[in-house]
Amino acid sequence: MNLPLFTTDLCLKCNICTAACPVAAVTDLFPGPKFVGPQAERYRHPRLSMPDVSVDWCSGCGICSRVCPHGVAVAEINILAKGRLTKERHTPLRDQLIAHPELLGRIASPIAPVANTSIHLRPARWLLEKTIGISRHAPIPTFTRIPLRKRFRDRCFDTPLDIKHDIDHTVAFFHGCSSNYYEPELGEQTIAILERLGYEVVIPPQICCGLPLQSNGLFDAARRHAQANITWLAPFAKQGIPIVGTSTSCTLMLKHDYRTILGIRGEDVETIATSTYDFFEFLTIFVKNEINRIKFNSLHARALYHPPCKLRNHGIGAPALSILRQIPELQLHLSESECCGAGGTYGMKLEKFPVAYEVGQGLFNQISQLELDFVICDSETCRWWIAKHTGLPVYHPLEIMARAMDIQP
Amino acid sequence: MPVLSTQLLVIGGGSTGLGVAWDACLRGLKVVLVEQGDLGQGTSGRYHGLLHSGGRYVISDPTSACDCAVENRVLRQIVPHTIEDTGGLFLATPTDPIDFPDRWFAACQELGVSAEEITTAEALRLEPALNPRISRVFRVQDGSLDSFDLLHTLTAEIKRAGGQVWLRHRVEKLILNGNTIVAAEIRALDTDELLTIGADFFVNATGPWAGQVASLADIKVPIALGKGSMVAMATRPIHTVINRCRPSSDGDIIVPVGTVAVLGTTDVEVQQPTDTTIEPWEVDFLLAQGEILVPQLAYQRPLRAWAGVRPLYRPTTGELGETRELPRSQIILDHADRDGLQGLISVFSGKLTIFRLMAEQVMDLVCKQMNIAAVCHTAETPLTMTSRSFYKLPDRLAKLEVTTSHDLPQVVCECELVTRLAIEEALRFASTLDLDEVRRELRLGMGPCQAGFCAFRAAGIAHELAPTAPASGGLTPFLEERWRGMVPLGWGHTLRQMELTRRIYLELLQTHSLPEPTK
Numbered sequence: 062m063n064l065p066l067f068t069t070d071l072c073l074k075c076n077i078c079t080a081a082c083p084v085a086a087v088t089d090l091f092p093g094p095k096f097v098g099p100q101a102e103r104y105r106h107p108r109l110s111m112p113d114v115s116v117d118w119c120s121g122c123g124i125c126s127r128v129c130p131h132g133v134a135v136a137e138i139n140i141l142a143k144g145r146l147t148k149e150r151h152t153p154l155r156d157q158l159i160a161h162p163e164l165l166g167r168i169a170s171p172i173a174p175v176a177n178t179s180i181h182l183r184p185a186r187w188l189l190e191k192t193i194g195i196s197r198h199a200p201i202p203t204f205t206r207i208p209l210r211k212r213f214r215d216r217c218f219d220t221p222l223d224i225k226h227d228i229d230h231t232v233a234f235f236h237g238c239s240s241n242y243y244e245p246e247l248g249e250q251t252i253a254i255l256e257r258l259g260y261e262v263v264i265p266p267q268i269c270c271g272l273p274l275q276s277n278g279l280f281d282a283a284r285r286h287a288q289a290n291i292t293w294l295a296p297f298a299k300q301g302i303p304i305v306g307t308s309t310s311c312t313l314m315l316k317h318d319y320r321t322i323l324g325i326r327g328e329d330v331e332t333i334a335t336s337t338y339d340f341f342e343f344l345t346i347f348v349k350n351e352i353n354r355i356k357f358n359s360l361h362a363r364a365l366y367h368p369p370c371k372l373r374n375h376g377i378g379a380p381a382l383s384i385l386r387q388i389p390e391l392q393l394h395l396s397e398s399e400c401c402g403a404g405g406t407y408g409m410k411l412e413k414f415p416v417a418y419e420v421g422q423g424l425f426n427q428i429s430q431l432e433l434d435f436v437i438c439d440s441e442t443c444r445w446w447i448a449k450h451t452g453l454p455v456y457h458p459l460e461i462m463a464r465a466m467d468i469q470p
Numbered sequence: 471m472p473v474l475s476t477q478l479l480v481i482g483g484g485s486t487g488l489g490v491a492w493d494a495c496l497r498g499l500k501v502v503l504v505e506q507g508d509l510g511q512g513t514s515g516r517y518h519g520l521l522h523s524g525g526r527y528v529i530s531d532p533t534s535a536c537d538c539a540v541e542n543r544v545l546r547q548i549v550p551h552t553i554e555d556t557g558g559l560f561l562a563t564p565t566d567p568i569d570f571p572d573r574w575f576a577a578c579q580e581l582g583v584s585a586e587e588i589t590t591a592e593a594l595r596l597e598p599a600l601n602p603r604i605s606r607v608f609r610v611q612d613g614s615l616d617s618f619d620l621l622h623t624l625t626a627e628i629k630r631a632g633g634q635v636w637l638r639h640r641v642e643k644l645i646l647n648g649n650t651i652v653a654a655e656i657r658a659l660d661t662d663e664l665l666t667i668g669a670d671f672f673v674n675a676t677g678p679w680a681g682q683v684a685s686l687a688d689i690k691v692p693i694a695l696g697k698g699s700m701v702a703m704a705t706r707p708i709h710t711v712i713n714r715c716r717p718s719s720d721g722d723i724i725v726p727v728g729t730v731a732v733l734g735t736t737d738v739e740v741q742q743p744t745d746t747t748i749e750p751w752e753v754d755f756l757l758a759q760g761e762i763l764v765p766q767l768a769y770q771r772p773l774r775a776w777a778g779v780r781p782l783y784r785p786t787t788g789e790l791g792e793t794r795e796l797p798r799s800q801i802i803l804d805h806a807d808r809d810g811l812q813g814l815i816s817v818f819s820g821k822l823t824i825f826r827l828m829a830e831q832v833m834d835l836v837c838k839q840m841n842i843a844a845v846c847h848t849a850e851t852p853l854t855m856t857s858r859s860f861y862k863l864p865d866r867l868a869k870l871e872v873t874t875s876h877d878l879p880q881v882v883c884e885c886e887l888v889t890r891l892a893i894e895e896a897l898r899f900a901s902t903l904d905l906d907e908v909r910r911e912l913r914l915g916m917g918p919c920q921a922g923f924c925a926f927r928a929a930g931i932a933h934e935l936a937p938t939a940p941a942s943g944g945l946t947p948f949l950e951e952r953w954r955g956m957v958p959l960g961w962g963h964t965l966r967q968m969e970l971t972r973r974i975y976l977e978l979l980q981t982h983s984l985p986e987p988t989k
Contacts, residue, residue, distance in 0.1 A: 067766075067769060067770075069705055070704055070705060070769075070770050070771035070918070070963055071771075071963065072918065073918075073919065073922075073966060073967050073970050074884060074885065074918065074919040074922065074923050075970065076923075089878050090872075092870075092881075095884070096881075096884065100884055100885065100887075101867055102705070103704075103705050103706070103729045103885075103917075103918075104729065104863055104864050104866060104867035104887075105864060105867075106709055106862070106863045106864055107709065108709065109862060109863065109864055110864075111864075112864030112865070112867040112868035112871070113864075113867050113868065113870075113871050114871060115871060115872075131966070
């Protein structure tokens with residue numbers, strides 16, 4: 062039995078997760094995390110087909126697992142059920158498509174100008190909505206012409222053995238799909254900040270972490286991605302090179318989901334899990350003193366920081382905050398919402414969009430009332446989503462940090 | 471005192487009594503059945519849920535084994551909706567007698583109990599939670615059978631055929647005319663009224679109470695009471711019935727029934743049919759034995775424990791053996807033959823699996839004595855039912871799936887997925903406010919929280935239907951009954967749940983200060 066399924070027995074039916082669930086709060090079609098999780102699990106027979114499809118309304122934010130006072134892995138149980146559901150039923154082309162951000166990036170980046178113009182045209186979005194069910198109101202990222210890996214060929218290493226310099230002050234950068242194909246500037250700034258702080262940055266071979274596949278229930282493909290990453294990253298981790306990522310969802314996959322949800326076992330995945338850090342987690346643990354000594358430039362602006370669900374699921378607090386708070390004149394407001402609604406690829410789906418938008422309503426309202434200059438959020442899909450629905454620029458905290466350190470994009 | 475008359479009066483509303491009444495209805499007799507409590511409140515409602523393949527008895531009780539094998543096939547035809555076709559496995563572990571599996575298998579073949587040996591690898595593929603150290607595995611035709619569903623179906627069928635089923639009616643006196651029983655004096659427990667029913671024939675199918683009922687006619691029945699305790703696990707780690715392949719002993723079976731898995735059983739001789747106290751050693755023993763077959767049980771949550779009392783036959787002559795060693799086969803005592811008392815047959819012992827056969831044999835004897843030529847039709851008459859297919863675990867959840875938010879069901883008991891509509895129907899049908907009765911019909915409050923979250927909701931619904939009755943109607947006894955099953959398991963998971971429930975009812979809702987429910 063998969064580990065999270067053991068925790069169904071811990072459920073006392075208290076409904077705290079249901080009360081905290083942002084999706085159940087806005088639609089009756091989702092009976093709530095407890096209902097589709099520890100409860101429904103008792104009715105799922107391993108040799109008979111899944112009786113329920115309503116678990117598909119779960120956005121995977123993970124709030125339920127976080128608030129459970131008894132240790133039930135509610136979100137994990139639900140994503141496992143989604144995986145079973147996908148396996149038993151037909152997967153829509155749309156889900157296959159949005160679950161492969163890397164493949165899309167690889168195809169579109171050589172023709173980025175054309176791809177970007179055409180995909181953002183209104184008739185194109187209308188067509189995408191009508192044919193495969195991608196909501197025309199959902200944000201779609203722009204492709205870059207030159208991916209990050211091409212920009213930093215000299216820092217790409219196939220194995221740690223090829224690294225000639227001292228590996229004591231080296232970090233391996235897990236850029237994920239977004240920093241490679243969609244926001245390479247973010248990757249550049251990551252490397253610049255780390256180098257400014259005295260680290261050598263290497264880019265190990267990697268593919269998409271597999272989260273979009275996993276969230277869409279495509280577990281077999283997600284597992285293949287995970288295995289590939291484990292094979293490539295383990296040698297770096299075993300040399301004691303920390304793996305640092307700026308996408309909180311990718312790093313959470315490496316830390317947690319590969320083992321707990323995809324059920325991968327072994328020394329390699331364990332080593333990777335304990336060697337992986339969120340960018341700001343890494344900074345606050347390893348270069349705390351150096352950061353305290355940095356004299357950040359003033360940044361006269363009003364901003365709101367929204368820690369994304371996936372960051373909260375790391376269980377490390379919000380490490381970016383302590384650094385952002387050192388920036389003079391930056392007026393920082395905190396998000397009062399648990400979730401922006403995007404849910405990775407969830408909000409892109411035509412039928413899910415109204416629910417996702419409704420979930421984000423609280424955050425959008427707070428943002429519009431505060432008269433902000435910009436919003437700060439660690440997760441790329443949340444940034445695109447919030448930007449689309451508030452009209453404000455949304456930055457990764459490291460972009461703000463870079464700006465305050467005079468690092469130009 | 472009102473007087474009624476009928477052809478046949480059946481005493482006892484368990485599987486045997488209802489089986490007899492149903493058989494009699496099909497033979498065209500006028501029948502009244504009286505039960506002192508609710509349907510299946512005795513042994514029938516307190517069993518582990520196993521539909522025997524016969525395998526359990528091939529060595530110790532070959533007649534029972536053959537009967538079980540035959541009746542297993544019959545019940546699958548006539549009441550499939552009460553049965554889950556789980557299949558069964560007999561597992562030998564390295565610590566069990568090494569020659570037993572071969573002897574057992576040979577006996578199965580000789581008696582016509584279907585069994586085939588499979589490899590341990592195949593068994594583990596089927597049930598990954600099994601102990602990988604098992605040495606031999608046989609596949610049999612076990613199933614699980616929900617006795618409440620069965621009893622409700624039988625009752626509905628009896629009523630449809632013109633028979634009567636009176637619950638909460640206790641026989642207090644048997645009235646003799648010479649050496650013939652002619653009437654019974656019965657107390658309606660709800661109203662405390664006494665009434666007399668005259669009948670041509672009486673069947674005492676009161677299970678562990680058979681001795682007490684017979685004594686009303688000054689007859690002694692050679693009965694021994696064997697208490698069996700069981701523990702239900704909150705989730706099903708296995709979906710096949712698991713038997714230990716060794717000589718019959720305590721703690722050798724795990725039955726997946728409904729949403730739970732039942733670990734059974736112990737066998738302790740008791741003096742009273744109501745003596746269902748569970749000793750701590752029984753719980754420890756059952757859990758320890760269960761872990762040998764399914765190791766992960768050590769980490770899982772025991773839900774509740776209960777005990778049933780087996781009415782067993784112990785001949786007055788011969789040794790006084792342990793109740794475990796007494797035969798399980800059905801006993802039908804013709805008191806005319808045995809005690810010179812006309813008009814009464816006692817039936818007890820046997821298994822729930824063979825209730826139909828027992829009823830057939832009883833009715834054959836009754837008809838012979840009454841000079842009625844009717845023959846038995848129960849084996850080939852399917853009972854009316856909503857579904858003609860086997861019960862399947864996911865069905866209840868599948869039924870609640872909706873595609874629009876307009877037809878959302880109100881789920882009252884979230885563990886067992888009982889809706890408001892179902893509760894309202896059950897309350898109206900049974901014309902009762904007793905939630906425990908609703909529980910037996912719908913499994914209300916039988917899941918992991920043991921009514922912690924549904925009892926107050928259900929009480930509210932009951933109150934809506936009968937606003938003049940106090941809202942406590944049935945609430946306290948319902949909760950007390952749930953609590954009783956949890957106390958023997960009051961540690962870890964269960965203790966946490968109990969503590970939450972206690973706080974909800976005693977501290978938040980102050981149920982202890984509610985007015986006493988009126989009858």
